[in-house]
Amino acid sequence: MKTDDFDYNLPEELIAQTPLENRSSSRLLVVNREKYDFTDHHFSDIINYLNPGNALVLNETKVLPARIFGTKTETGGTVELLLLKDLGDDTWECLARPQKRLHPGTKITFDIENFTAEIVSIHEEGITHVKFSYSGIFLESIEKLGTMPLPPYIHEQLDNQSRYQTVYAKNLGSAAAPTAGLHFTEELLEKIKQKGIKIVKITLHVGLGTFRPVQVSDIKNHQMHTETYEMSEEAAKTLNQVKKSGGRIFAVGTTSVRTLETIANLSSEQKNQELFHACHGETSIFIYPGYKFLAVDSIITNFHLPKSTLLMLVSAFADQTNCSLVGRDLILNAYYHAIKERYRFFSFGDAMLII
Numbered sequence: 329m330k331t332d333d334f335d336y337n338l339p340e341e342l343i344a345q346t347p348l349e350n351r352s353s354s355r356l357l358v359v360n361r362e363k364y365d366f367t368d369h370h371f372s373d374i375i376n377y378l379n380p381g382n383a384l385v386l387n388e389t390k391v392l393p394a395r396i397f398g399t400k401t402e403t404g405g406t407v408e409l410l411l412l413k414d415l416g417d418d419t420w421e422c423l424a425r426p427q428k429r430l431h432p433g434t435k436i437t438f439d440i441e442n443f444t445a446e447i448v449s450i451h452e453e454g455i456t457h458v459k460f461s462y463s464g465i466f467l468e469s470i471e472k473l474g475t476m477p478l479p480p481y482i483h484e485q486l487d488n489q490s491r492y493q494t495v496y497a498k499n500l501g502s503a504a505a506p507t508a509g510l511h512f513t514e515e516l517l518e519k520i521k522q523k524g525i526k527i528v529k530i531t532l533h534v535g536l537g538t539f540r541p542v543q544v545s546d547i548k549n550h551q552m553h554t555e556t557y558e559m560s561e562e563a564a565k566t567l568n569q570v571k572k573s574g575g576r577i578f579a580v581g582t583t584s585v586r587t588l589e590t591i592a593n594l595s596s597e598q599k600n601q602e603l604f605h606a607c608h609g610e611t612s613i614f615i616y617p618g619y620k621f622l623a624v625d626s627i628i629t630n631f632h633l634p635k636s637t638l639l640m641l642v643s644a645f646a647d648q649t650n651c652s653l654v655g656r657d658l659i660l661n662a663y664y665h666a667i668k669e670r671y672r673f674f675s676f677g678d679a680m681l682i683i
Contacts (some may be wrong), residue, residue: 380524
């Protein structure tokens with residue numbers, strides 16, 4: 329299966345640059361896998377597809393304002409760091425610019441007293457390991473120094489930083505927002521809860537590797553970056569009850585899908601009686617056509633970049649026949665429809681429900 333099989337052309341003006349004033353006023357394209365069709369709606373209509381006894385699974389990760397700027401002590405040159413992953417011992421995996429002008433031992437100072445960094449090692453694809461020295465609480469310093477790590481296709485300034493957070497964001501640690509969740513308001517979630525839908529919260533801290541286009545020609549040769557996830561005992565218990573009673577699990581975003589499927593696969597490998605269990609760990613799960621889903625019954629998601637692993641994931645889910653590119657064809661036809669109807673794409677764009 330080739331990476332080019334997941335390519336499409338998108339007019340640049342359809343890439344949403346700013347969020348809508350009302351989160352839930354975005355559009356919603358509903359894709360029906362069984363009928364092999366799609367229909368146009370508004371996101372607030374999502375409640376009509378949720379029934380009592382279903383579960384709506386939210387990723388309550390919170391985006392770290394992870395883009396920070398410092399100064400090289402040797403030359404006074406500016407260094408940009410984008411924090412991706414806590415490696416322990418005050419060392420972080422970062423994207424660094426300009427990486428070619430950095431080397432192990434390079435020291436960096438910042439606009440906070442007693443907050444410095446040193447380059448530990450240089451790796452491929454811009455990845456750099458950086459060790460920080462500081463007084464006080466590290467994340468509090470980052471929140472003072474940092475700005476939101478908006479994707480490179482967003483060129484407008486974000487006036488309100490909270491608009492790149494879900495209204496239920498809680499656990500600080502993501503390098504990017506789980507954007508499908510940006511459409512939910514507290515009012516809409518309350519209506520969903522009042523209808524008898526179980527709202528379940530899990531955590532997966534999103535890494536930027538998730539959003540990068542696949543560079544290899546054969547997708548099976550692509551290596552996913554690892555991401556940290558967690559599921560509580562309460563969440564596992566609720567989801568197991570929903571499955572046993574015949575309810576459906578609606579995963580909000582591909583981050584929730586990856587978490588749920590990772591845990592379900594672990595349970596299957598360990599021959600557990602229950603599909604879900606309390607756990608935390610790291611996942612590098614790569615879902616593409618041919619994958620058999622164990623946990624998820626419906627996906628709420630945004631429109632994804634060409635040749636991305638996320639487009640491959642939703643194509644896999646859209647295929648109920650496990651027949652190679654059938655699901656890909658349905659998803660791309662839906663995308664072409666969305667382009668024709670002038671939907672807004674990517675992080676601040678409109679949404680899709682796959683049922």
